Amino acid sequence: xxxxxxFIFLPFIASAQNLLPNGGFEDENICTEYGKxxxxxxxxxxxxxxxxxxxxxxxxxxxxxxxxxxxxxxxQRGVRSFxxxxxxxxxxxxxxxYVEFFLRSTHTVFDSIxxxxxxxxxxxxRRNFKDISPQLYxxxxxxxxxxDPSLWQKVHFxxxxxxxxxxxxxxxFKHGEYTLTGHAEFEYNFYFFLDDVxxxxxxxxxxxxxxxxxxxxxxxxxxxxxDLMERKMYYYKKNPPAIIxxxxxxxxxxxxxxxxxxxxxxxxxxxxxxxxxxxxxxxxKIRTRMVDSLIIEGHTDSIGxxxxxxKLSENxxxxxxxYIQQKTFLTNDKITTRFFASTKPVASNSTDEGRQKNRRxxxxxxxxx
Numbered sequence: 580x581x582x583x584x585x586f587i588f589l590p591f592i593a594s595a596q597n598l599l600p601n602g603g604f605e606d607e608n609i610c611t612e613y614g615k616x617x618x619x620x621x622x623x624x625x626x627x628x629x630x631x632x633x634x635x636x637x638x639x640x641x642x643x644x645x646x647x648x649x650x651x652x653x654x655q656r657g658v659r660s661f662x663x664x665x666x667x668x669x670x671x672x673x674x675x676x677y678v679e680f681f682l683r684s685t686h687t688v689f690d691s692i693x694x695x696x697x698x699x700x701x702x703x704x705r706r707n708f709k710d711i712s713p714q715l716y717x718x719x720x721x722x723x724x725x726x727d728p729s730l731w732q733k734v735h736f737x738x739x740x741x742x743x744x745x746x747x748x749x750x751x752f753k754h755g756e757y758t759l760t761g762h763a764e765f766e767y768n769f770y771f772f773l774d775d776v777x778x779x780x781x782x783x784x785x786x787x788x789x790x791x792x793x794x795x796x797x798x799x800x801x802x803x804x805x806d807l808m809e810r811k812m813y814y815y816k817k818n819p820p821a822i823i824x825x826x827x828x829x830x831x832x833x834x835x836x837x838x839x840x841x842x843x844x845x846x847x848x849x850x851x852x853x854x855x856x857x858x859x860x861x862x863x864k865i866r867t868r869m870v871d872s873l874i875i876e877g878h879t880d881s882i883g884x885x886x887x888x889x890k891l892s893e894n895x896x897x898x899x900x901x902y903i904q905q906k907t908f909l910t911n912d913k914i915t916t917r918f919f920a921s922t923k924p925v926a927s928n929s930t931d932e933g934r935q936k937n938r939r940x941x942x943x944x945x946x947x948x
Contacts, residue, residue, distance in 0.1 A: 661750030672742030684771035691753030840938030893918035
């Protein structure tokens with residue numbers, strides 16, 4: 580019997596990645612002045628007080644933390660707050676992104692709550708918020724039009740980027756005052772509450788930039804809150820800081836190669852001529868790509884001892900790696916090998932046909948385009 584294998588390169592749908600740090604507000608910031616966890620990491624509210632971060636699992640959308648933004652005050656007019664964070668990577672012009680978060684309030688104020696994307700930091704903005712035009716209004720993104728103050732309301736948009744976005748700000752952009760009734764939630768202030776904010780590329784092949792982790796660390800290291808941040812805001816409003824230039828998100832294509840068990844000798848891991856022919860063709864593809872990384876996974880069926888199967892799946896993955904390295908420019912830091920024995924079957928192990936499908940090596944090529 581002759582076996583023919585046709586392999587094709589198909590896009591691999593990777594899990595989406597949030598372009599916002601600490602979107603669930605679970606990571607706590609320890610402020611420089613008081614050494615206490617009075618704010619979320621990465622997010623700073625313009626109130627500059629410990630009146631916008633809540634640790635209350637019973638009332639959070641998920642987790643234990645959420646934030647609250649002021650929409651009015653019982654004794655003073657014009658009191659409100661906004662919250663902002665820096666993006667991990669700059670958005671790509673013309674690309675679309677899912678913007679999603681959850682709101683809750685006992686006040687009917689969602690008509691003027693909005694999202695504002697900017698190049699510069701909103702904290703140092705010299706313009707009055709009334710002179711700013713936010714891109715997205717909550718009233719246009721509410722999934723449910725039935726207002727229920729006891730429930731978190733999901734807000735969902737598809738936003739088309741202009742490519743200059745580096746910060747996101749959320750707050751009440753209403754020019755006038757609300758007529759608020761009932762009791763203020765905290766220190767004479769009326770609130771709406773915010774949780775689980777995400778900004779995710781619509782294209783599943785668009786990923787975080789390589790610098791995302793280092794950008795996140797810099798953002799998390801910003802520990803000035805309260806008076807120290809107020810002084811910084813006062814200074815930078817008069818002396819605007821240099822515009823930062825984040826690296827844009829990247830598009831990564833993931834191609835898959837399947838090497839079936841029939842291309843190996845029974846219970847062996849040495850490459851056969853069929854393997855070599857298949858891998859030579861694959862290596863030709865690699866040489867034409869801007870490779871981010873390569874993952875090689877070995878699998879077996881469930882027949883035999885687990886220790887033996889683990890070693891066989893490991894050795895087959897390693898033999899494929901060694902050959903690819905001989906034929907391409909890829910270094911060790913670009914290639915990861917994994918071995919799973921029989922723990923990740925793609926078919927039933929109760930039949931010969933199923934077991935043959937489970938005995939395989941899978942290769943995933945991640946490349947920029």
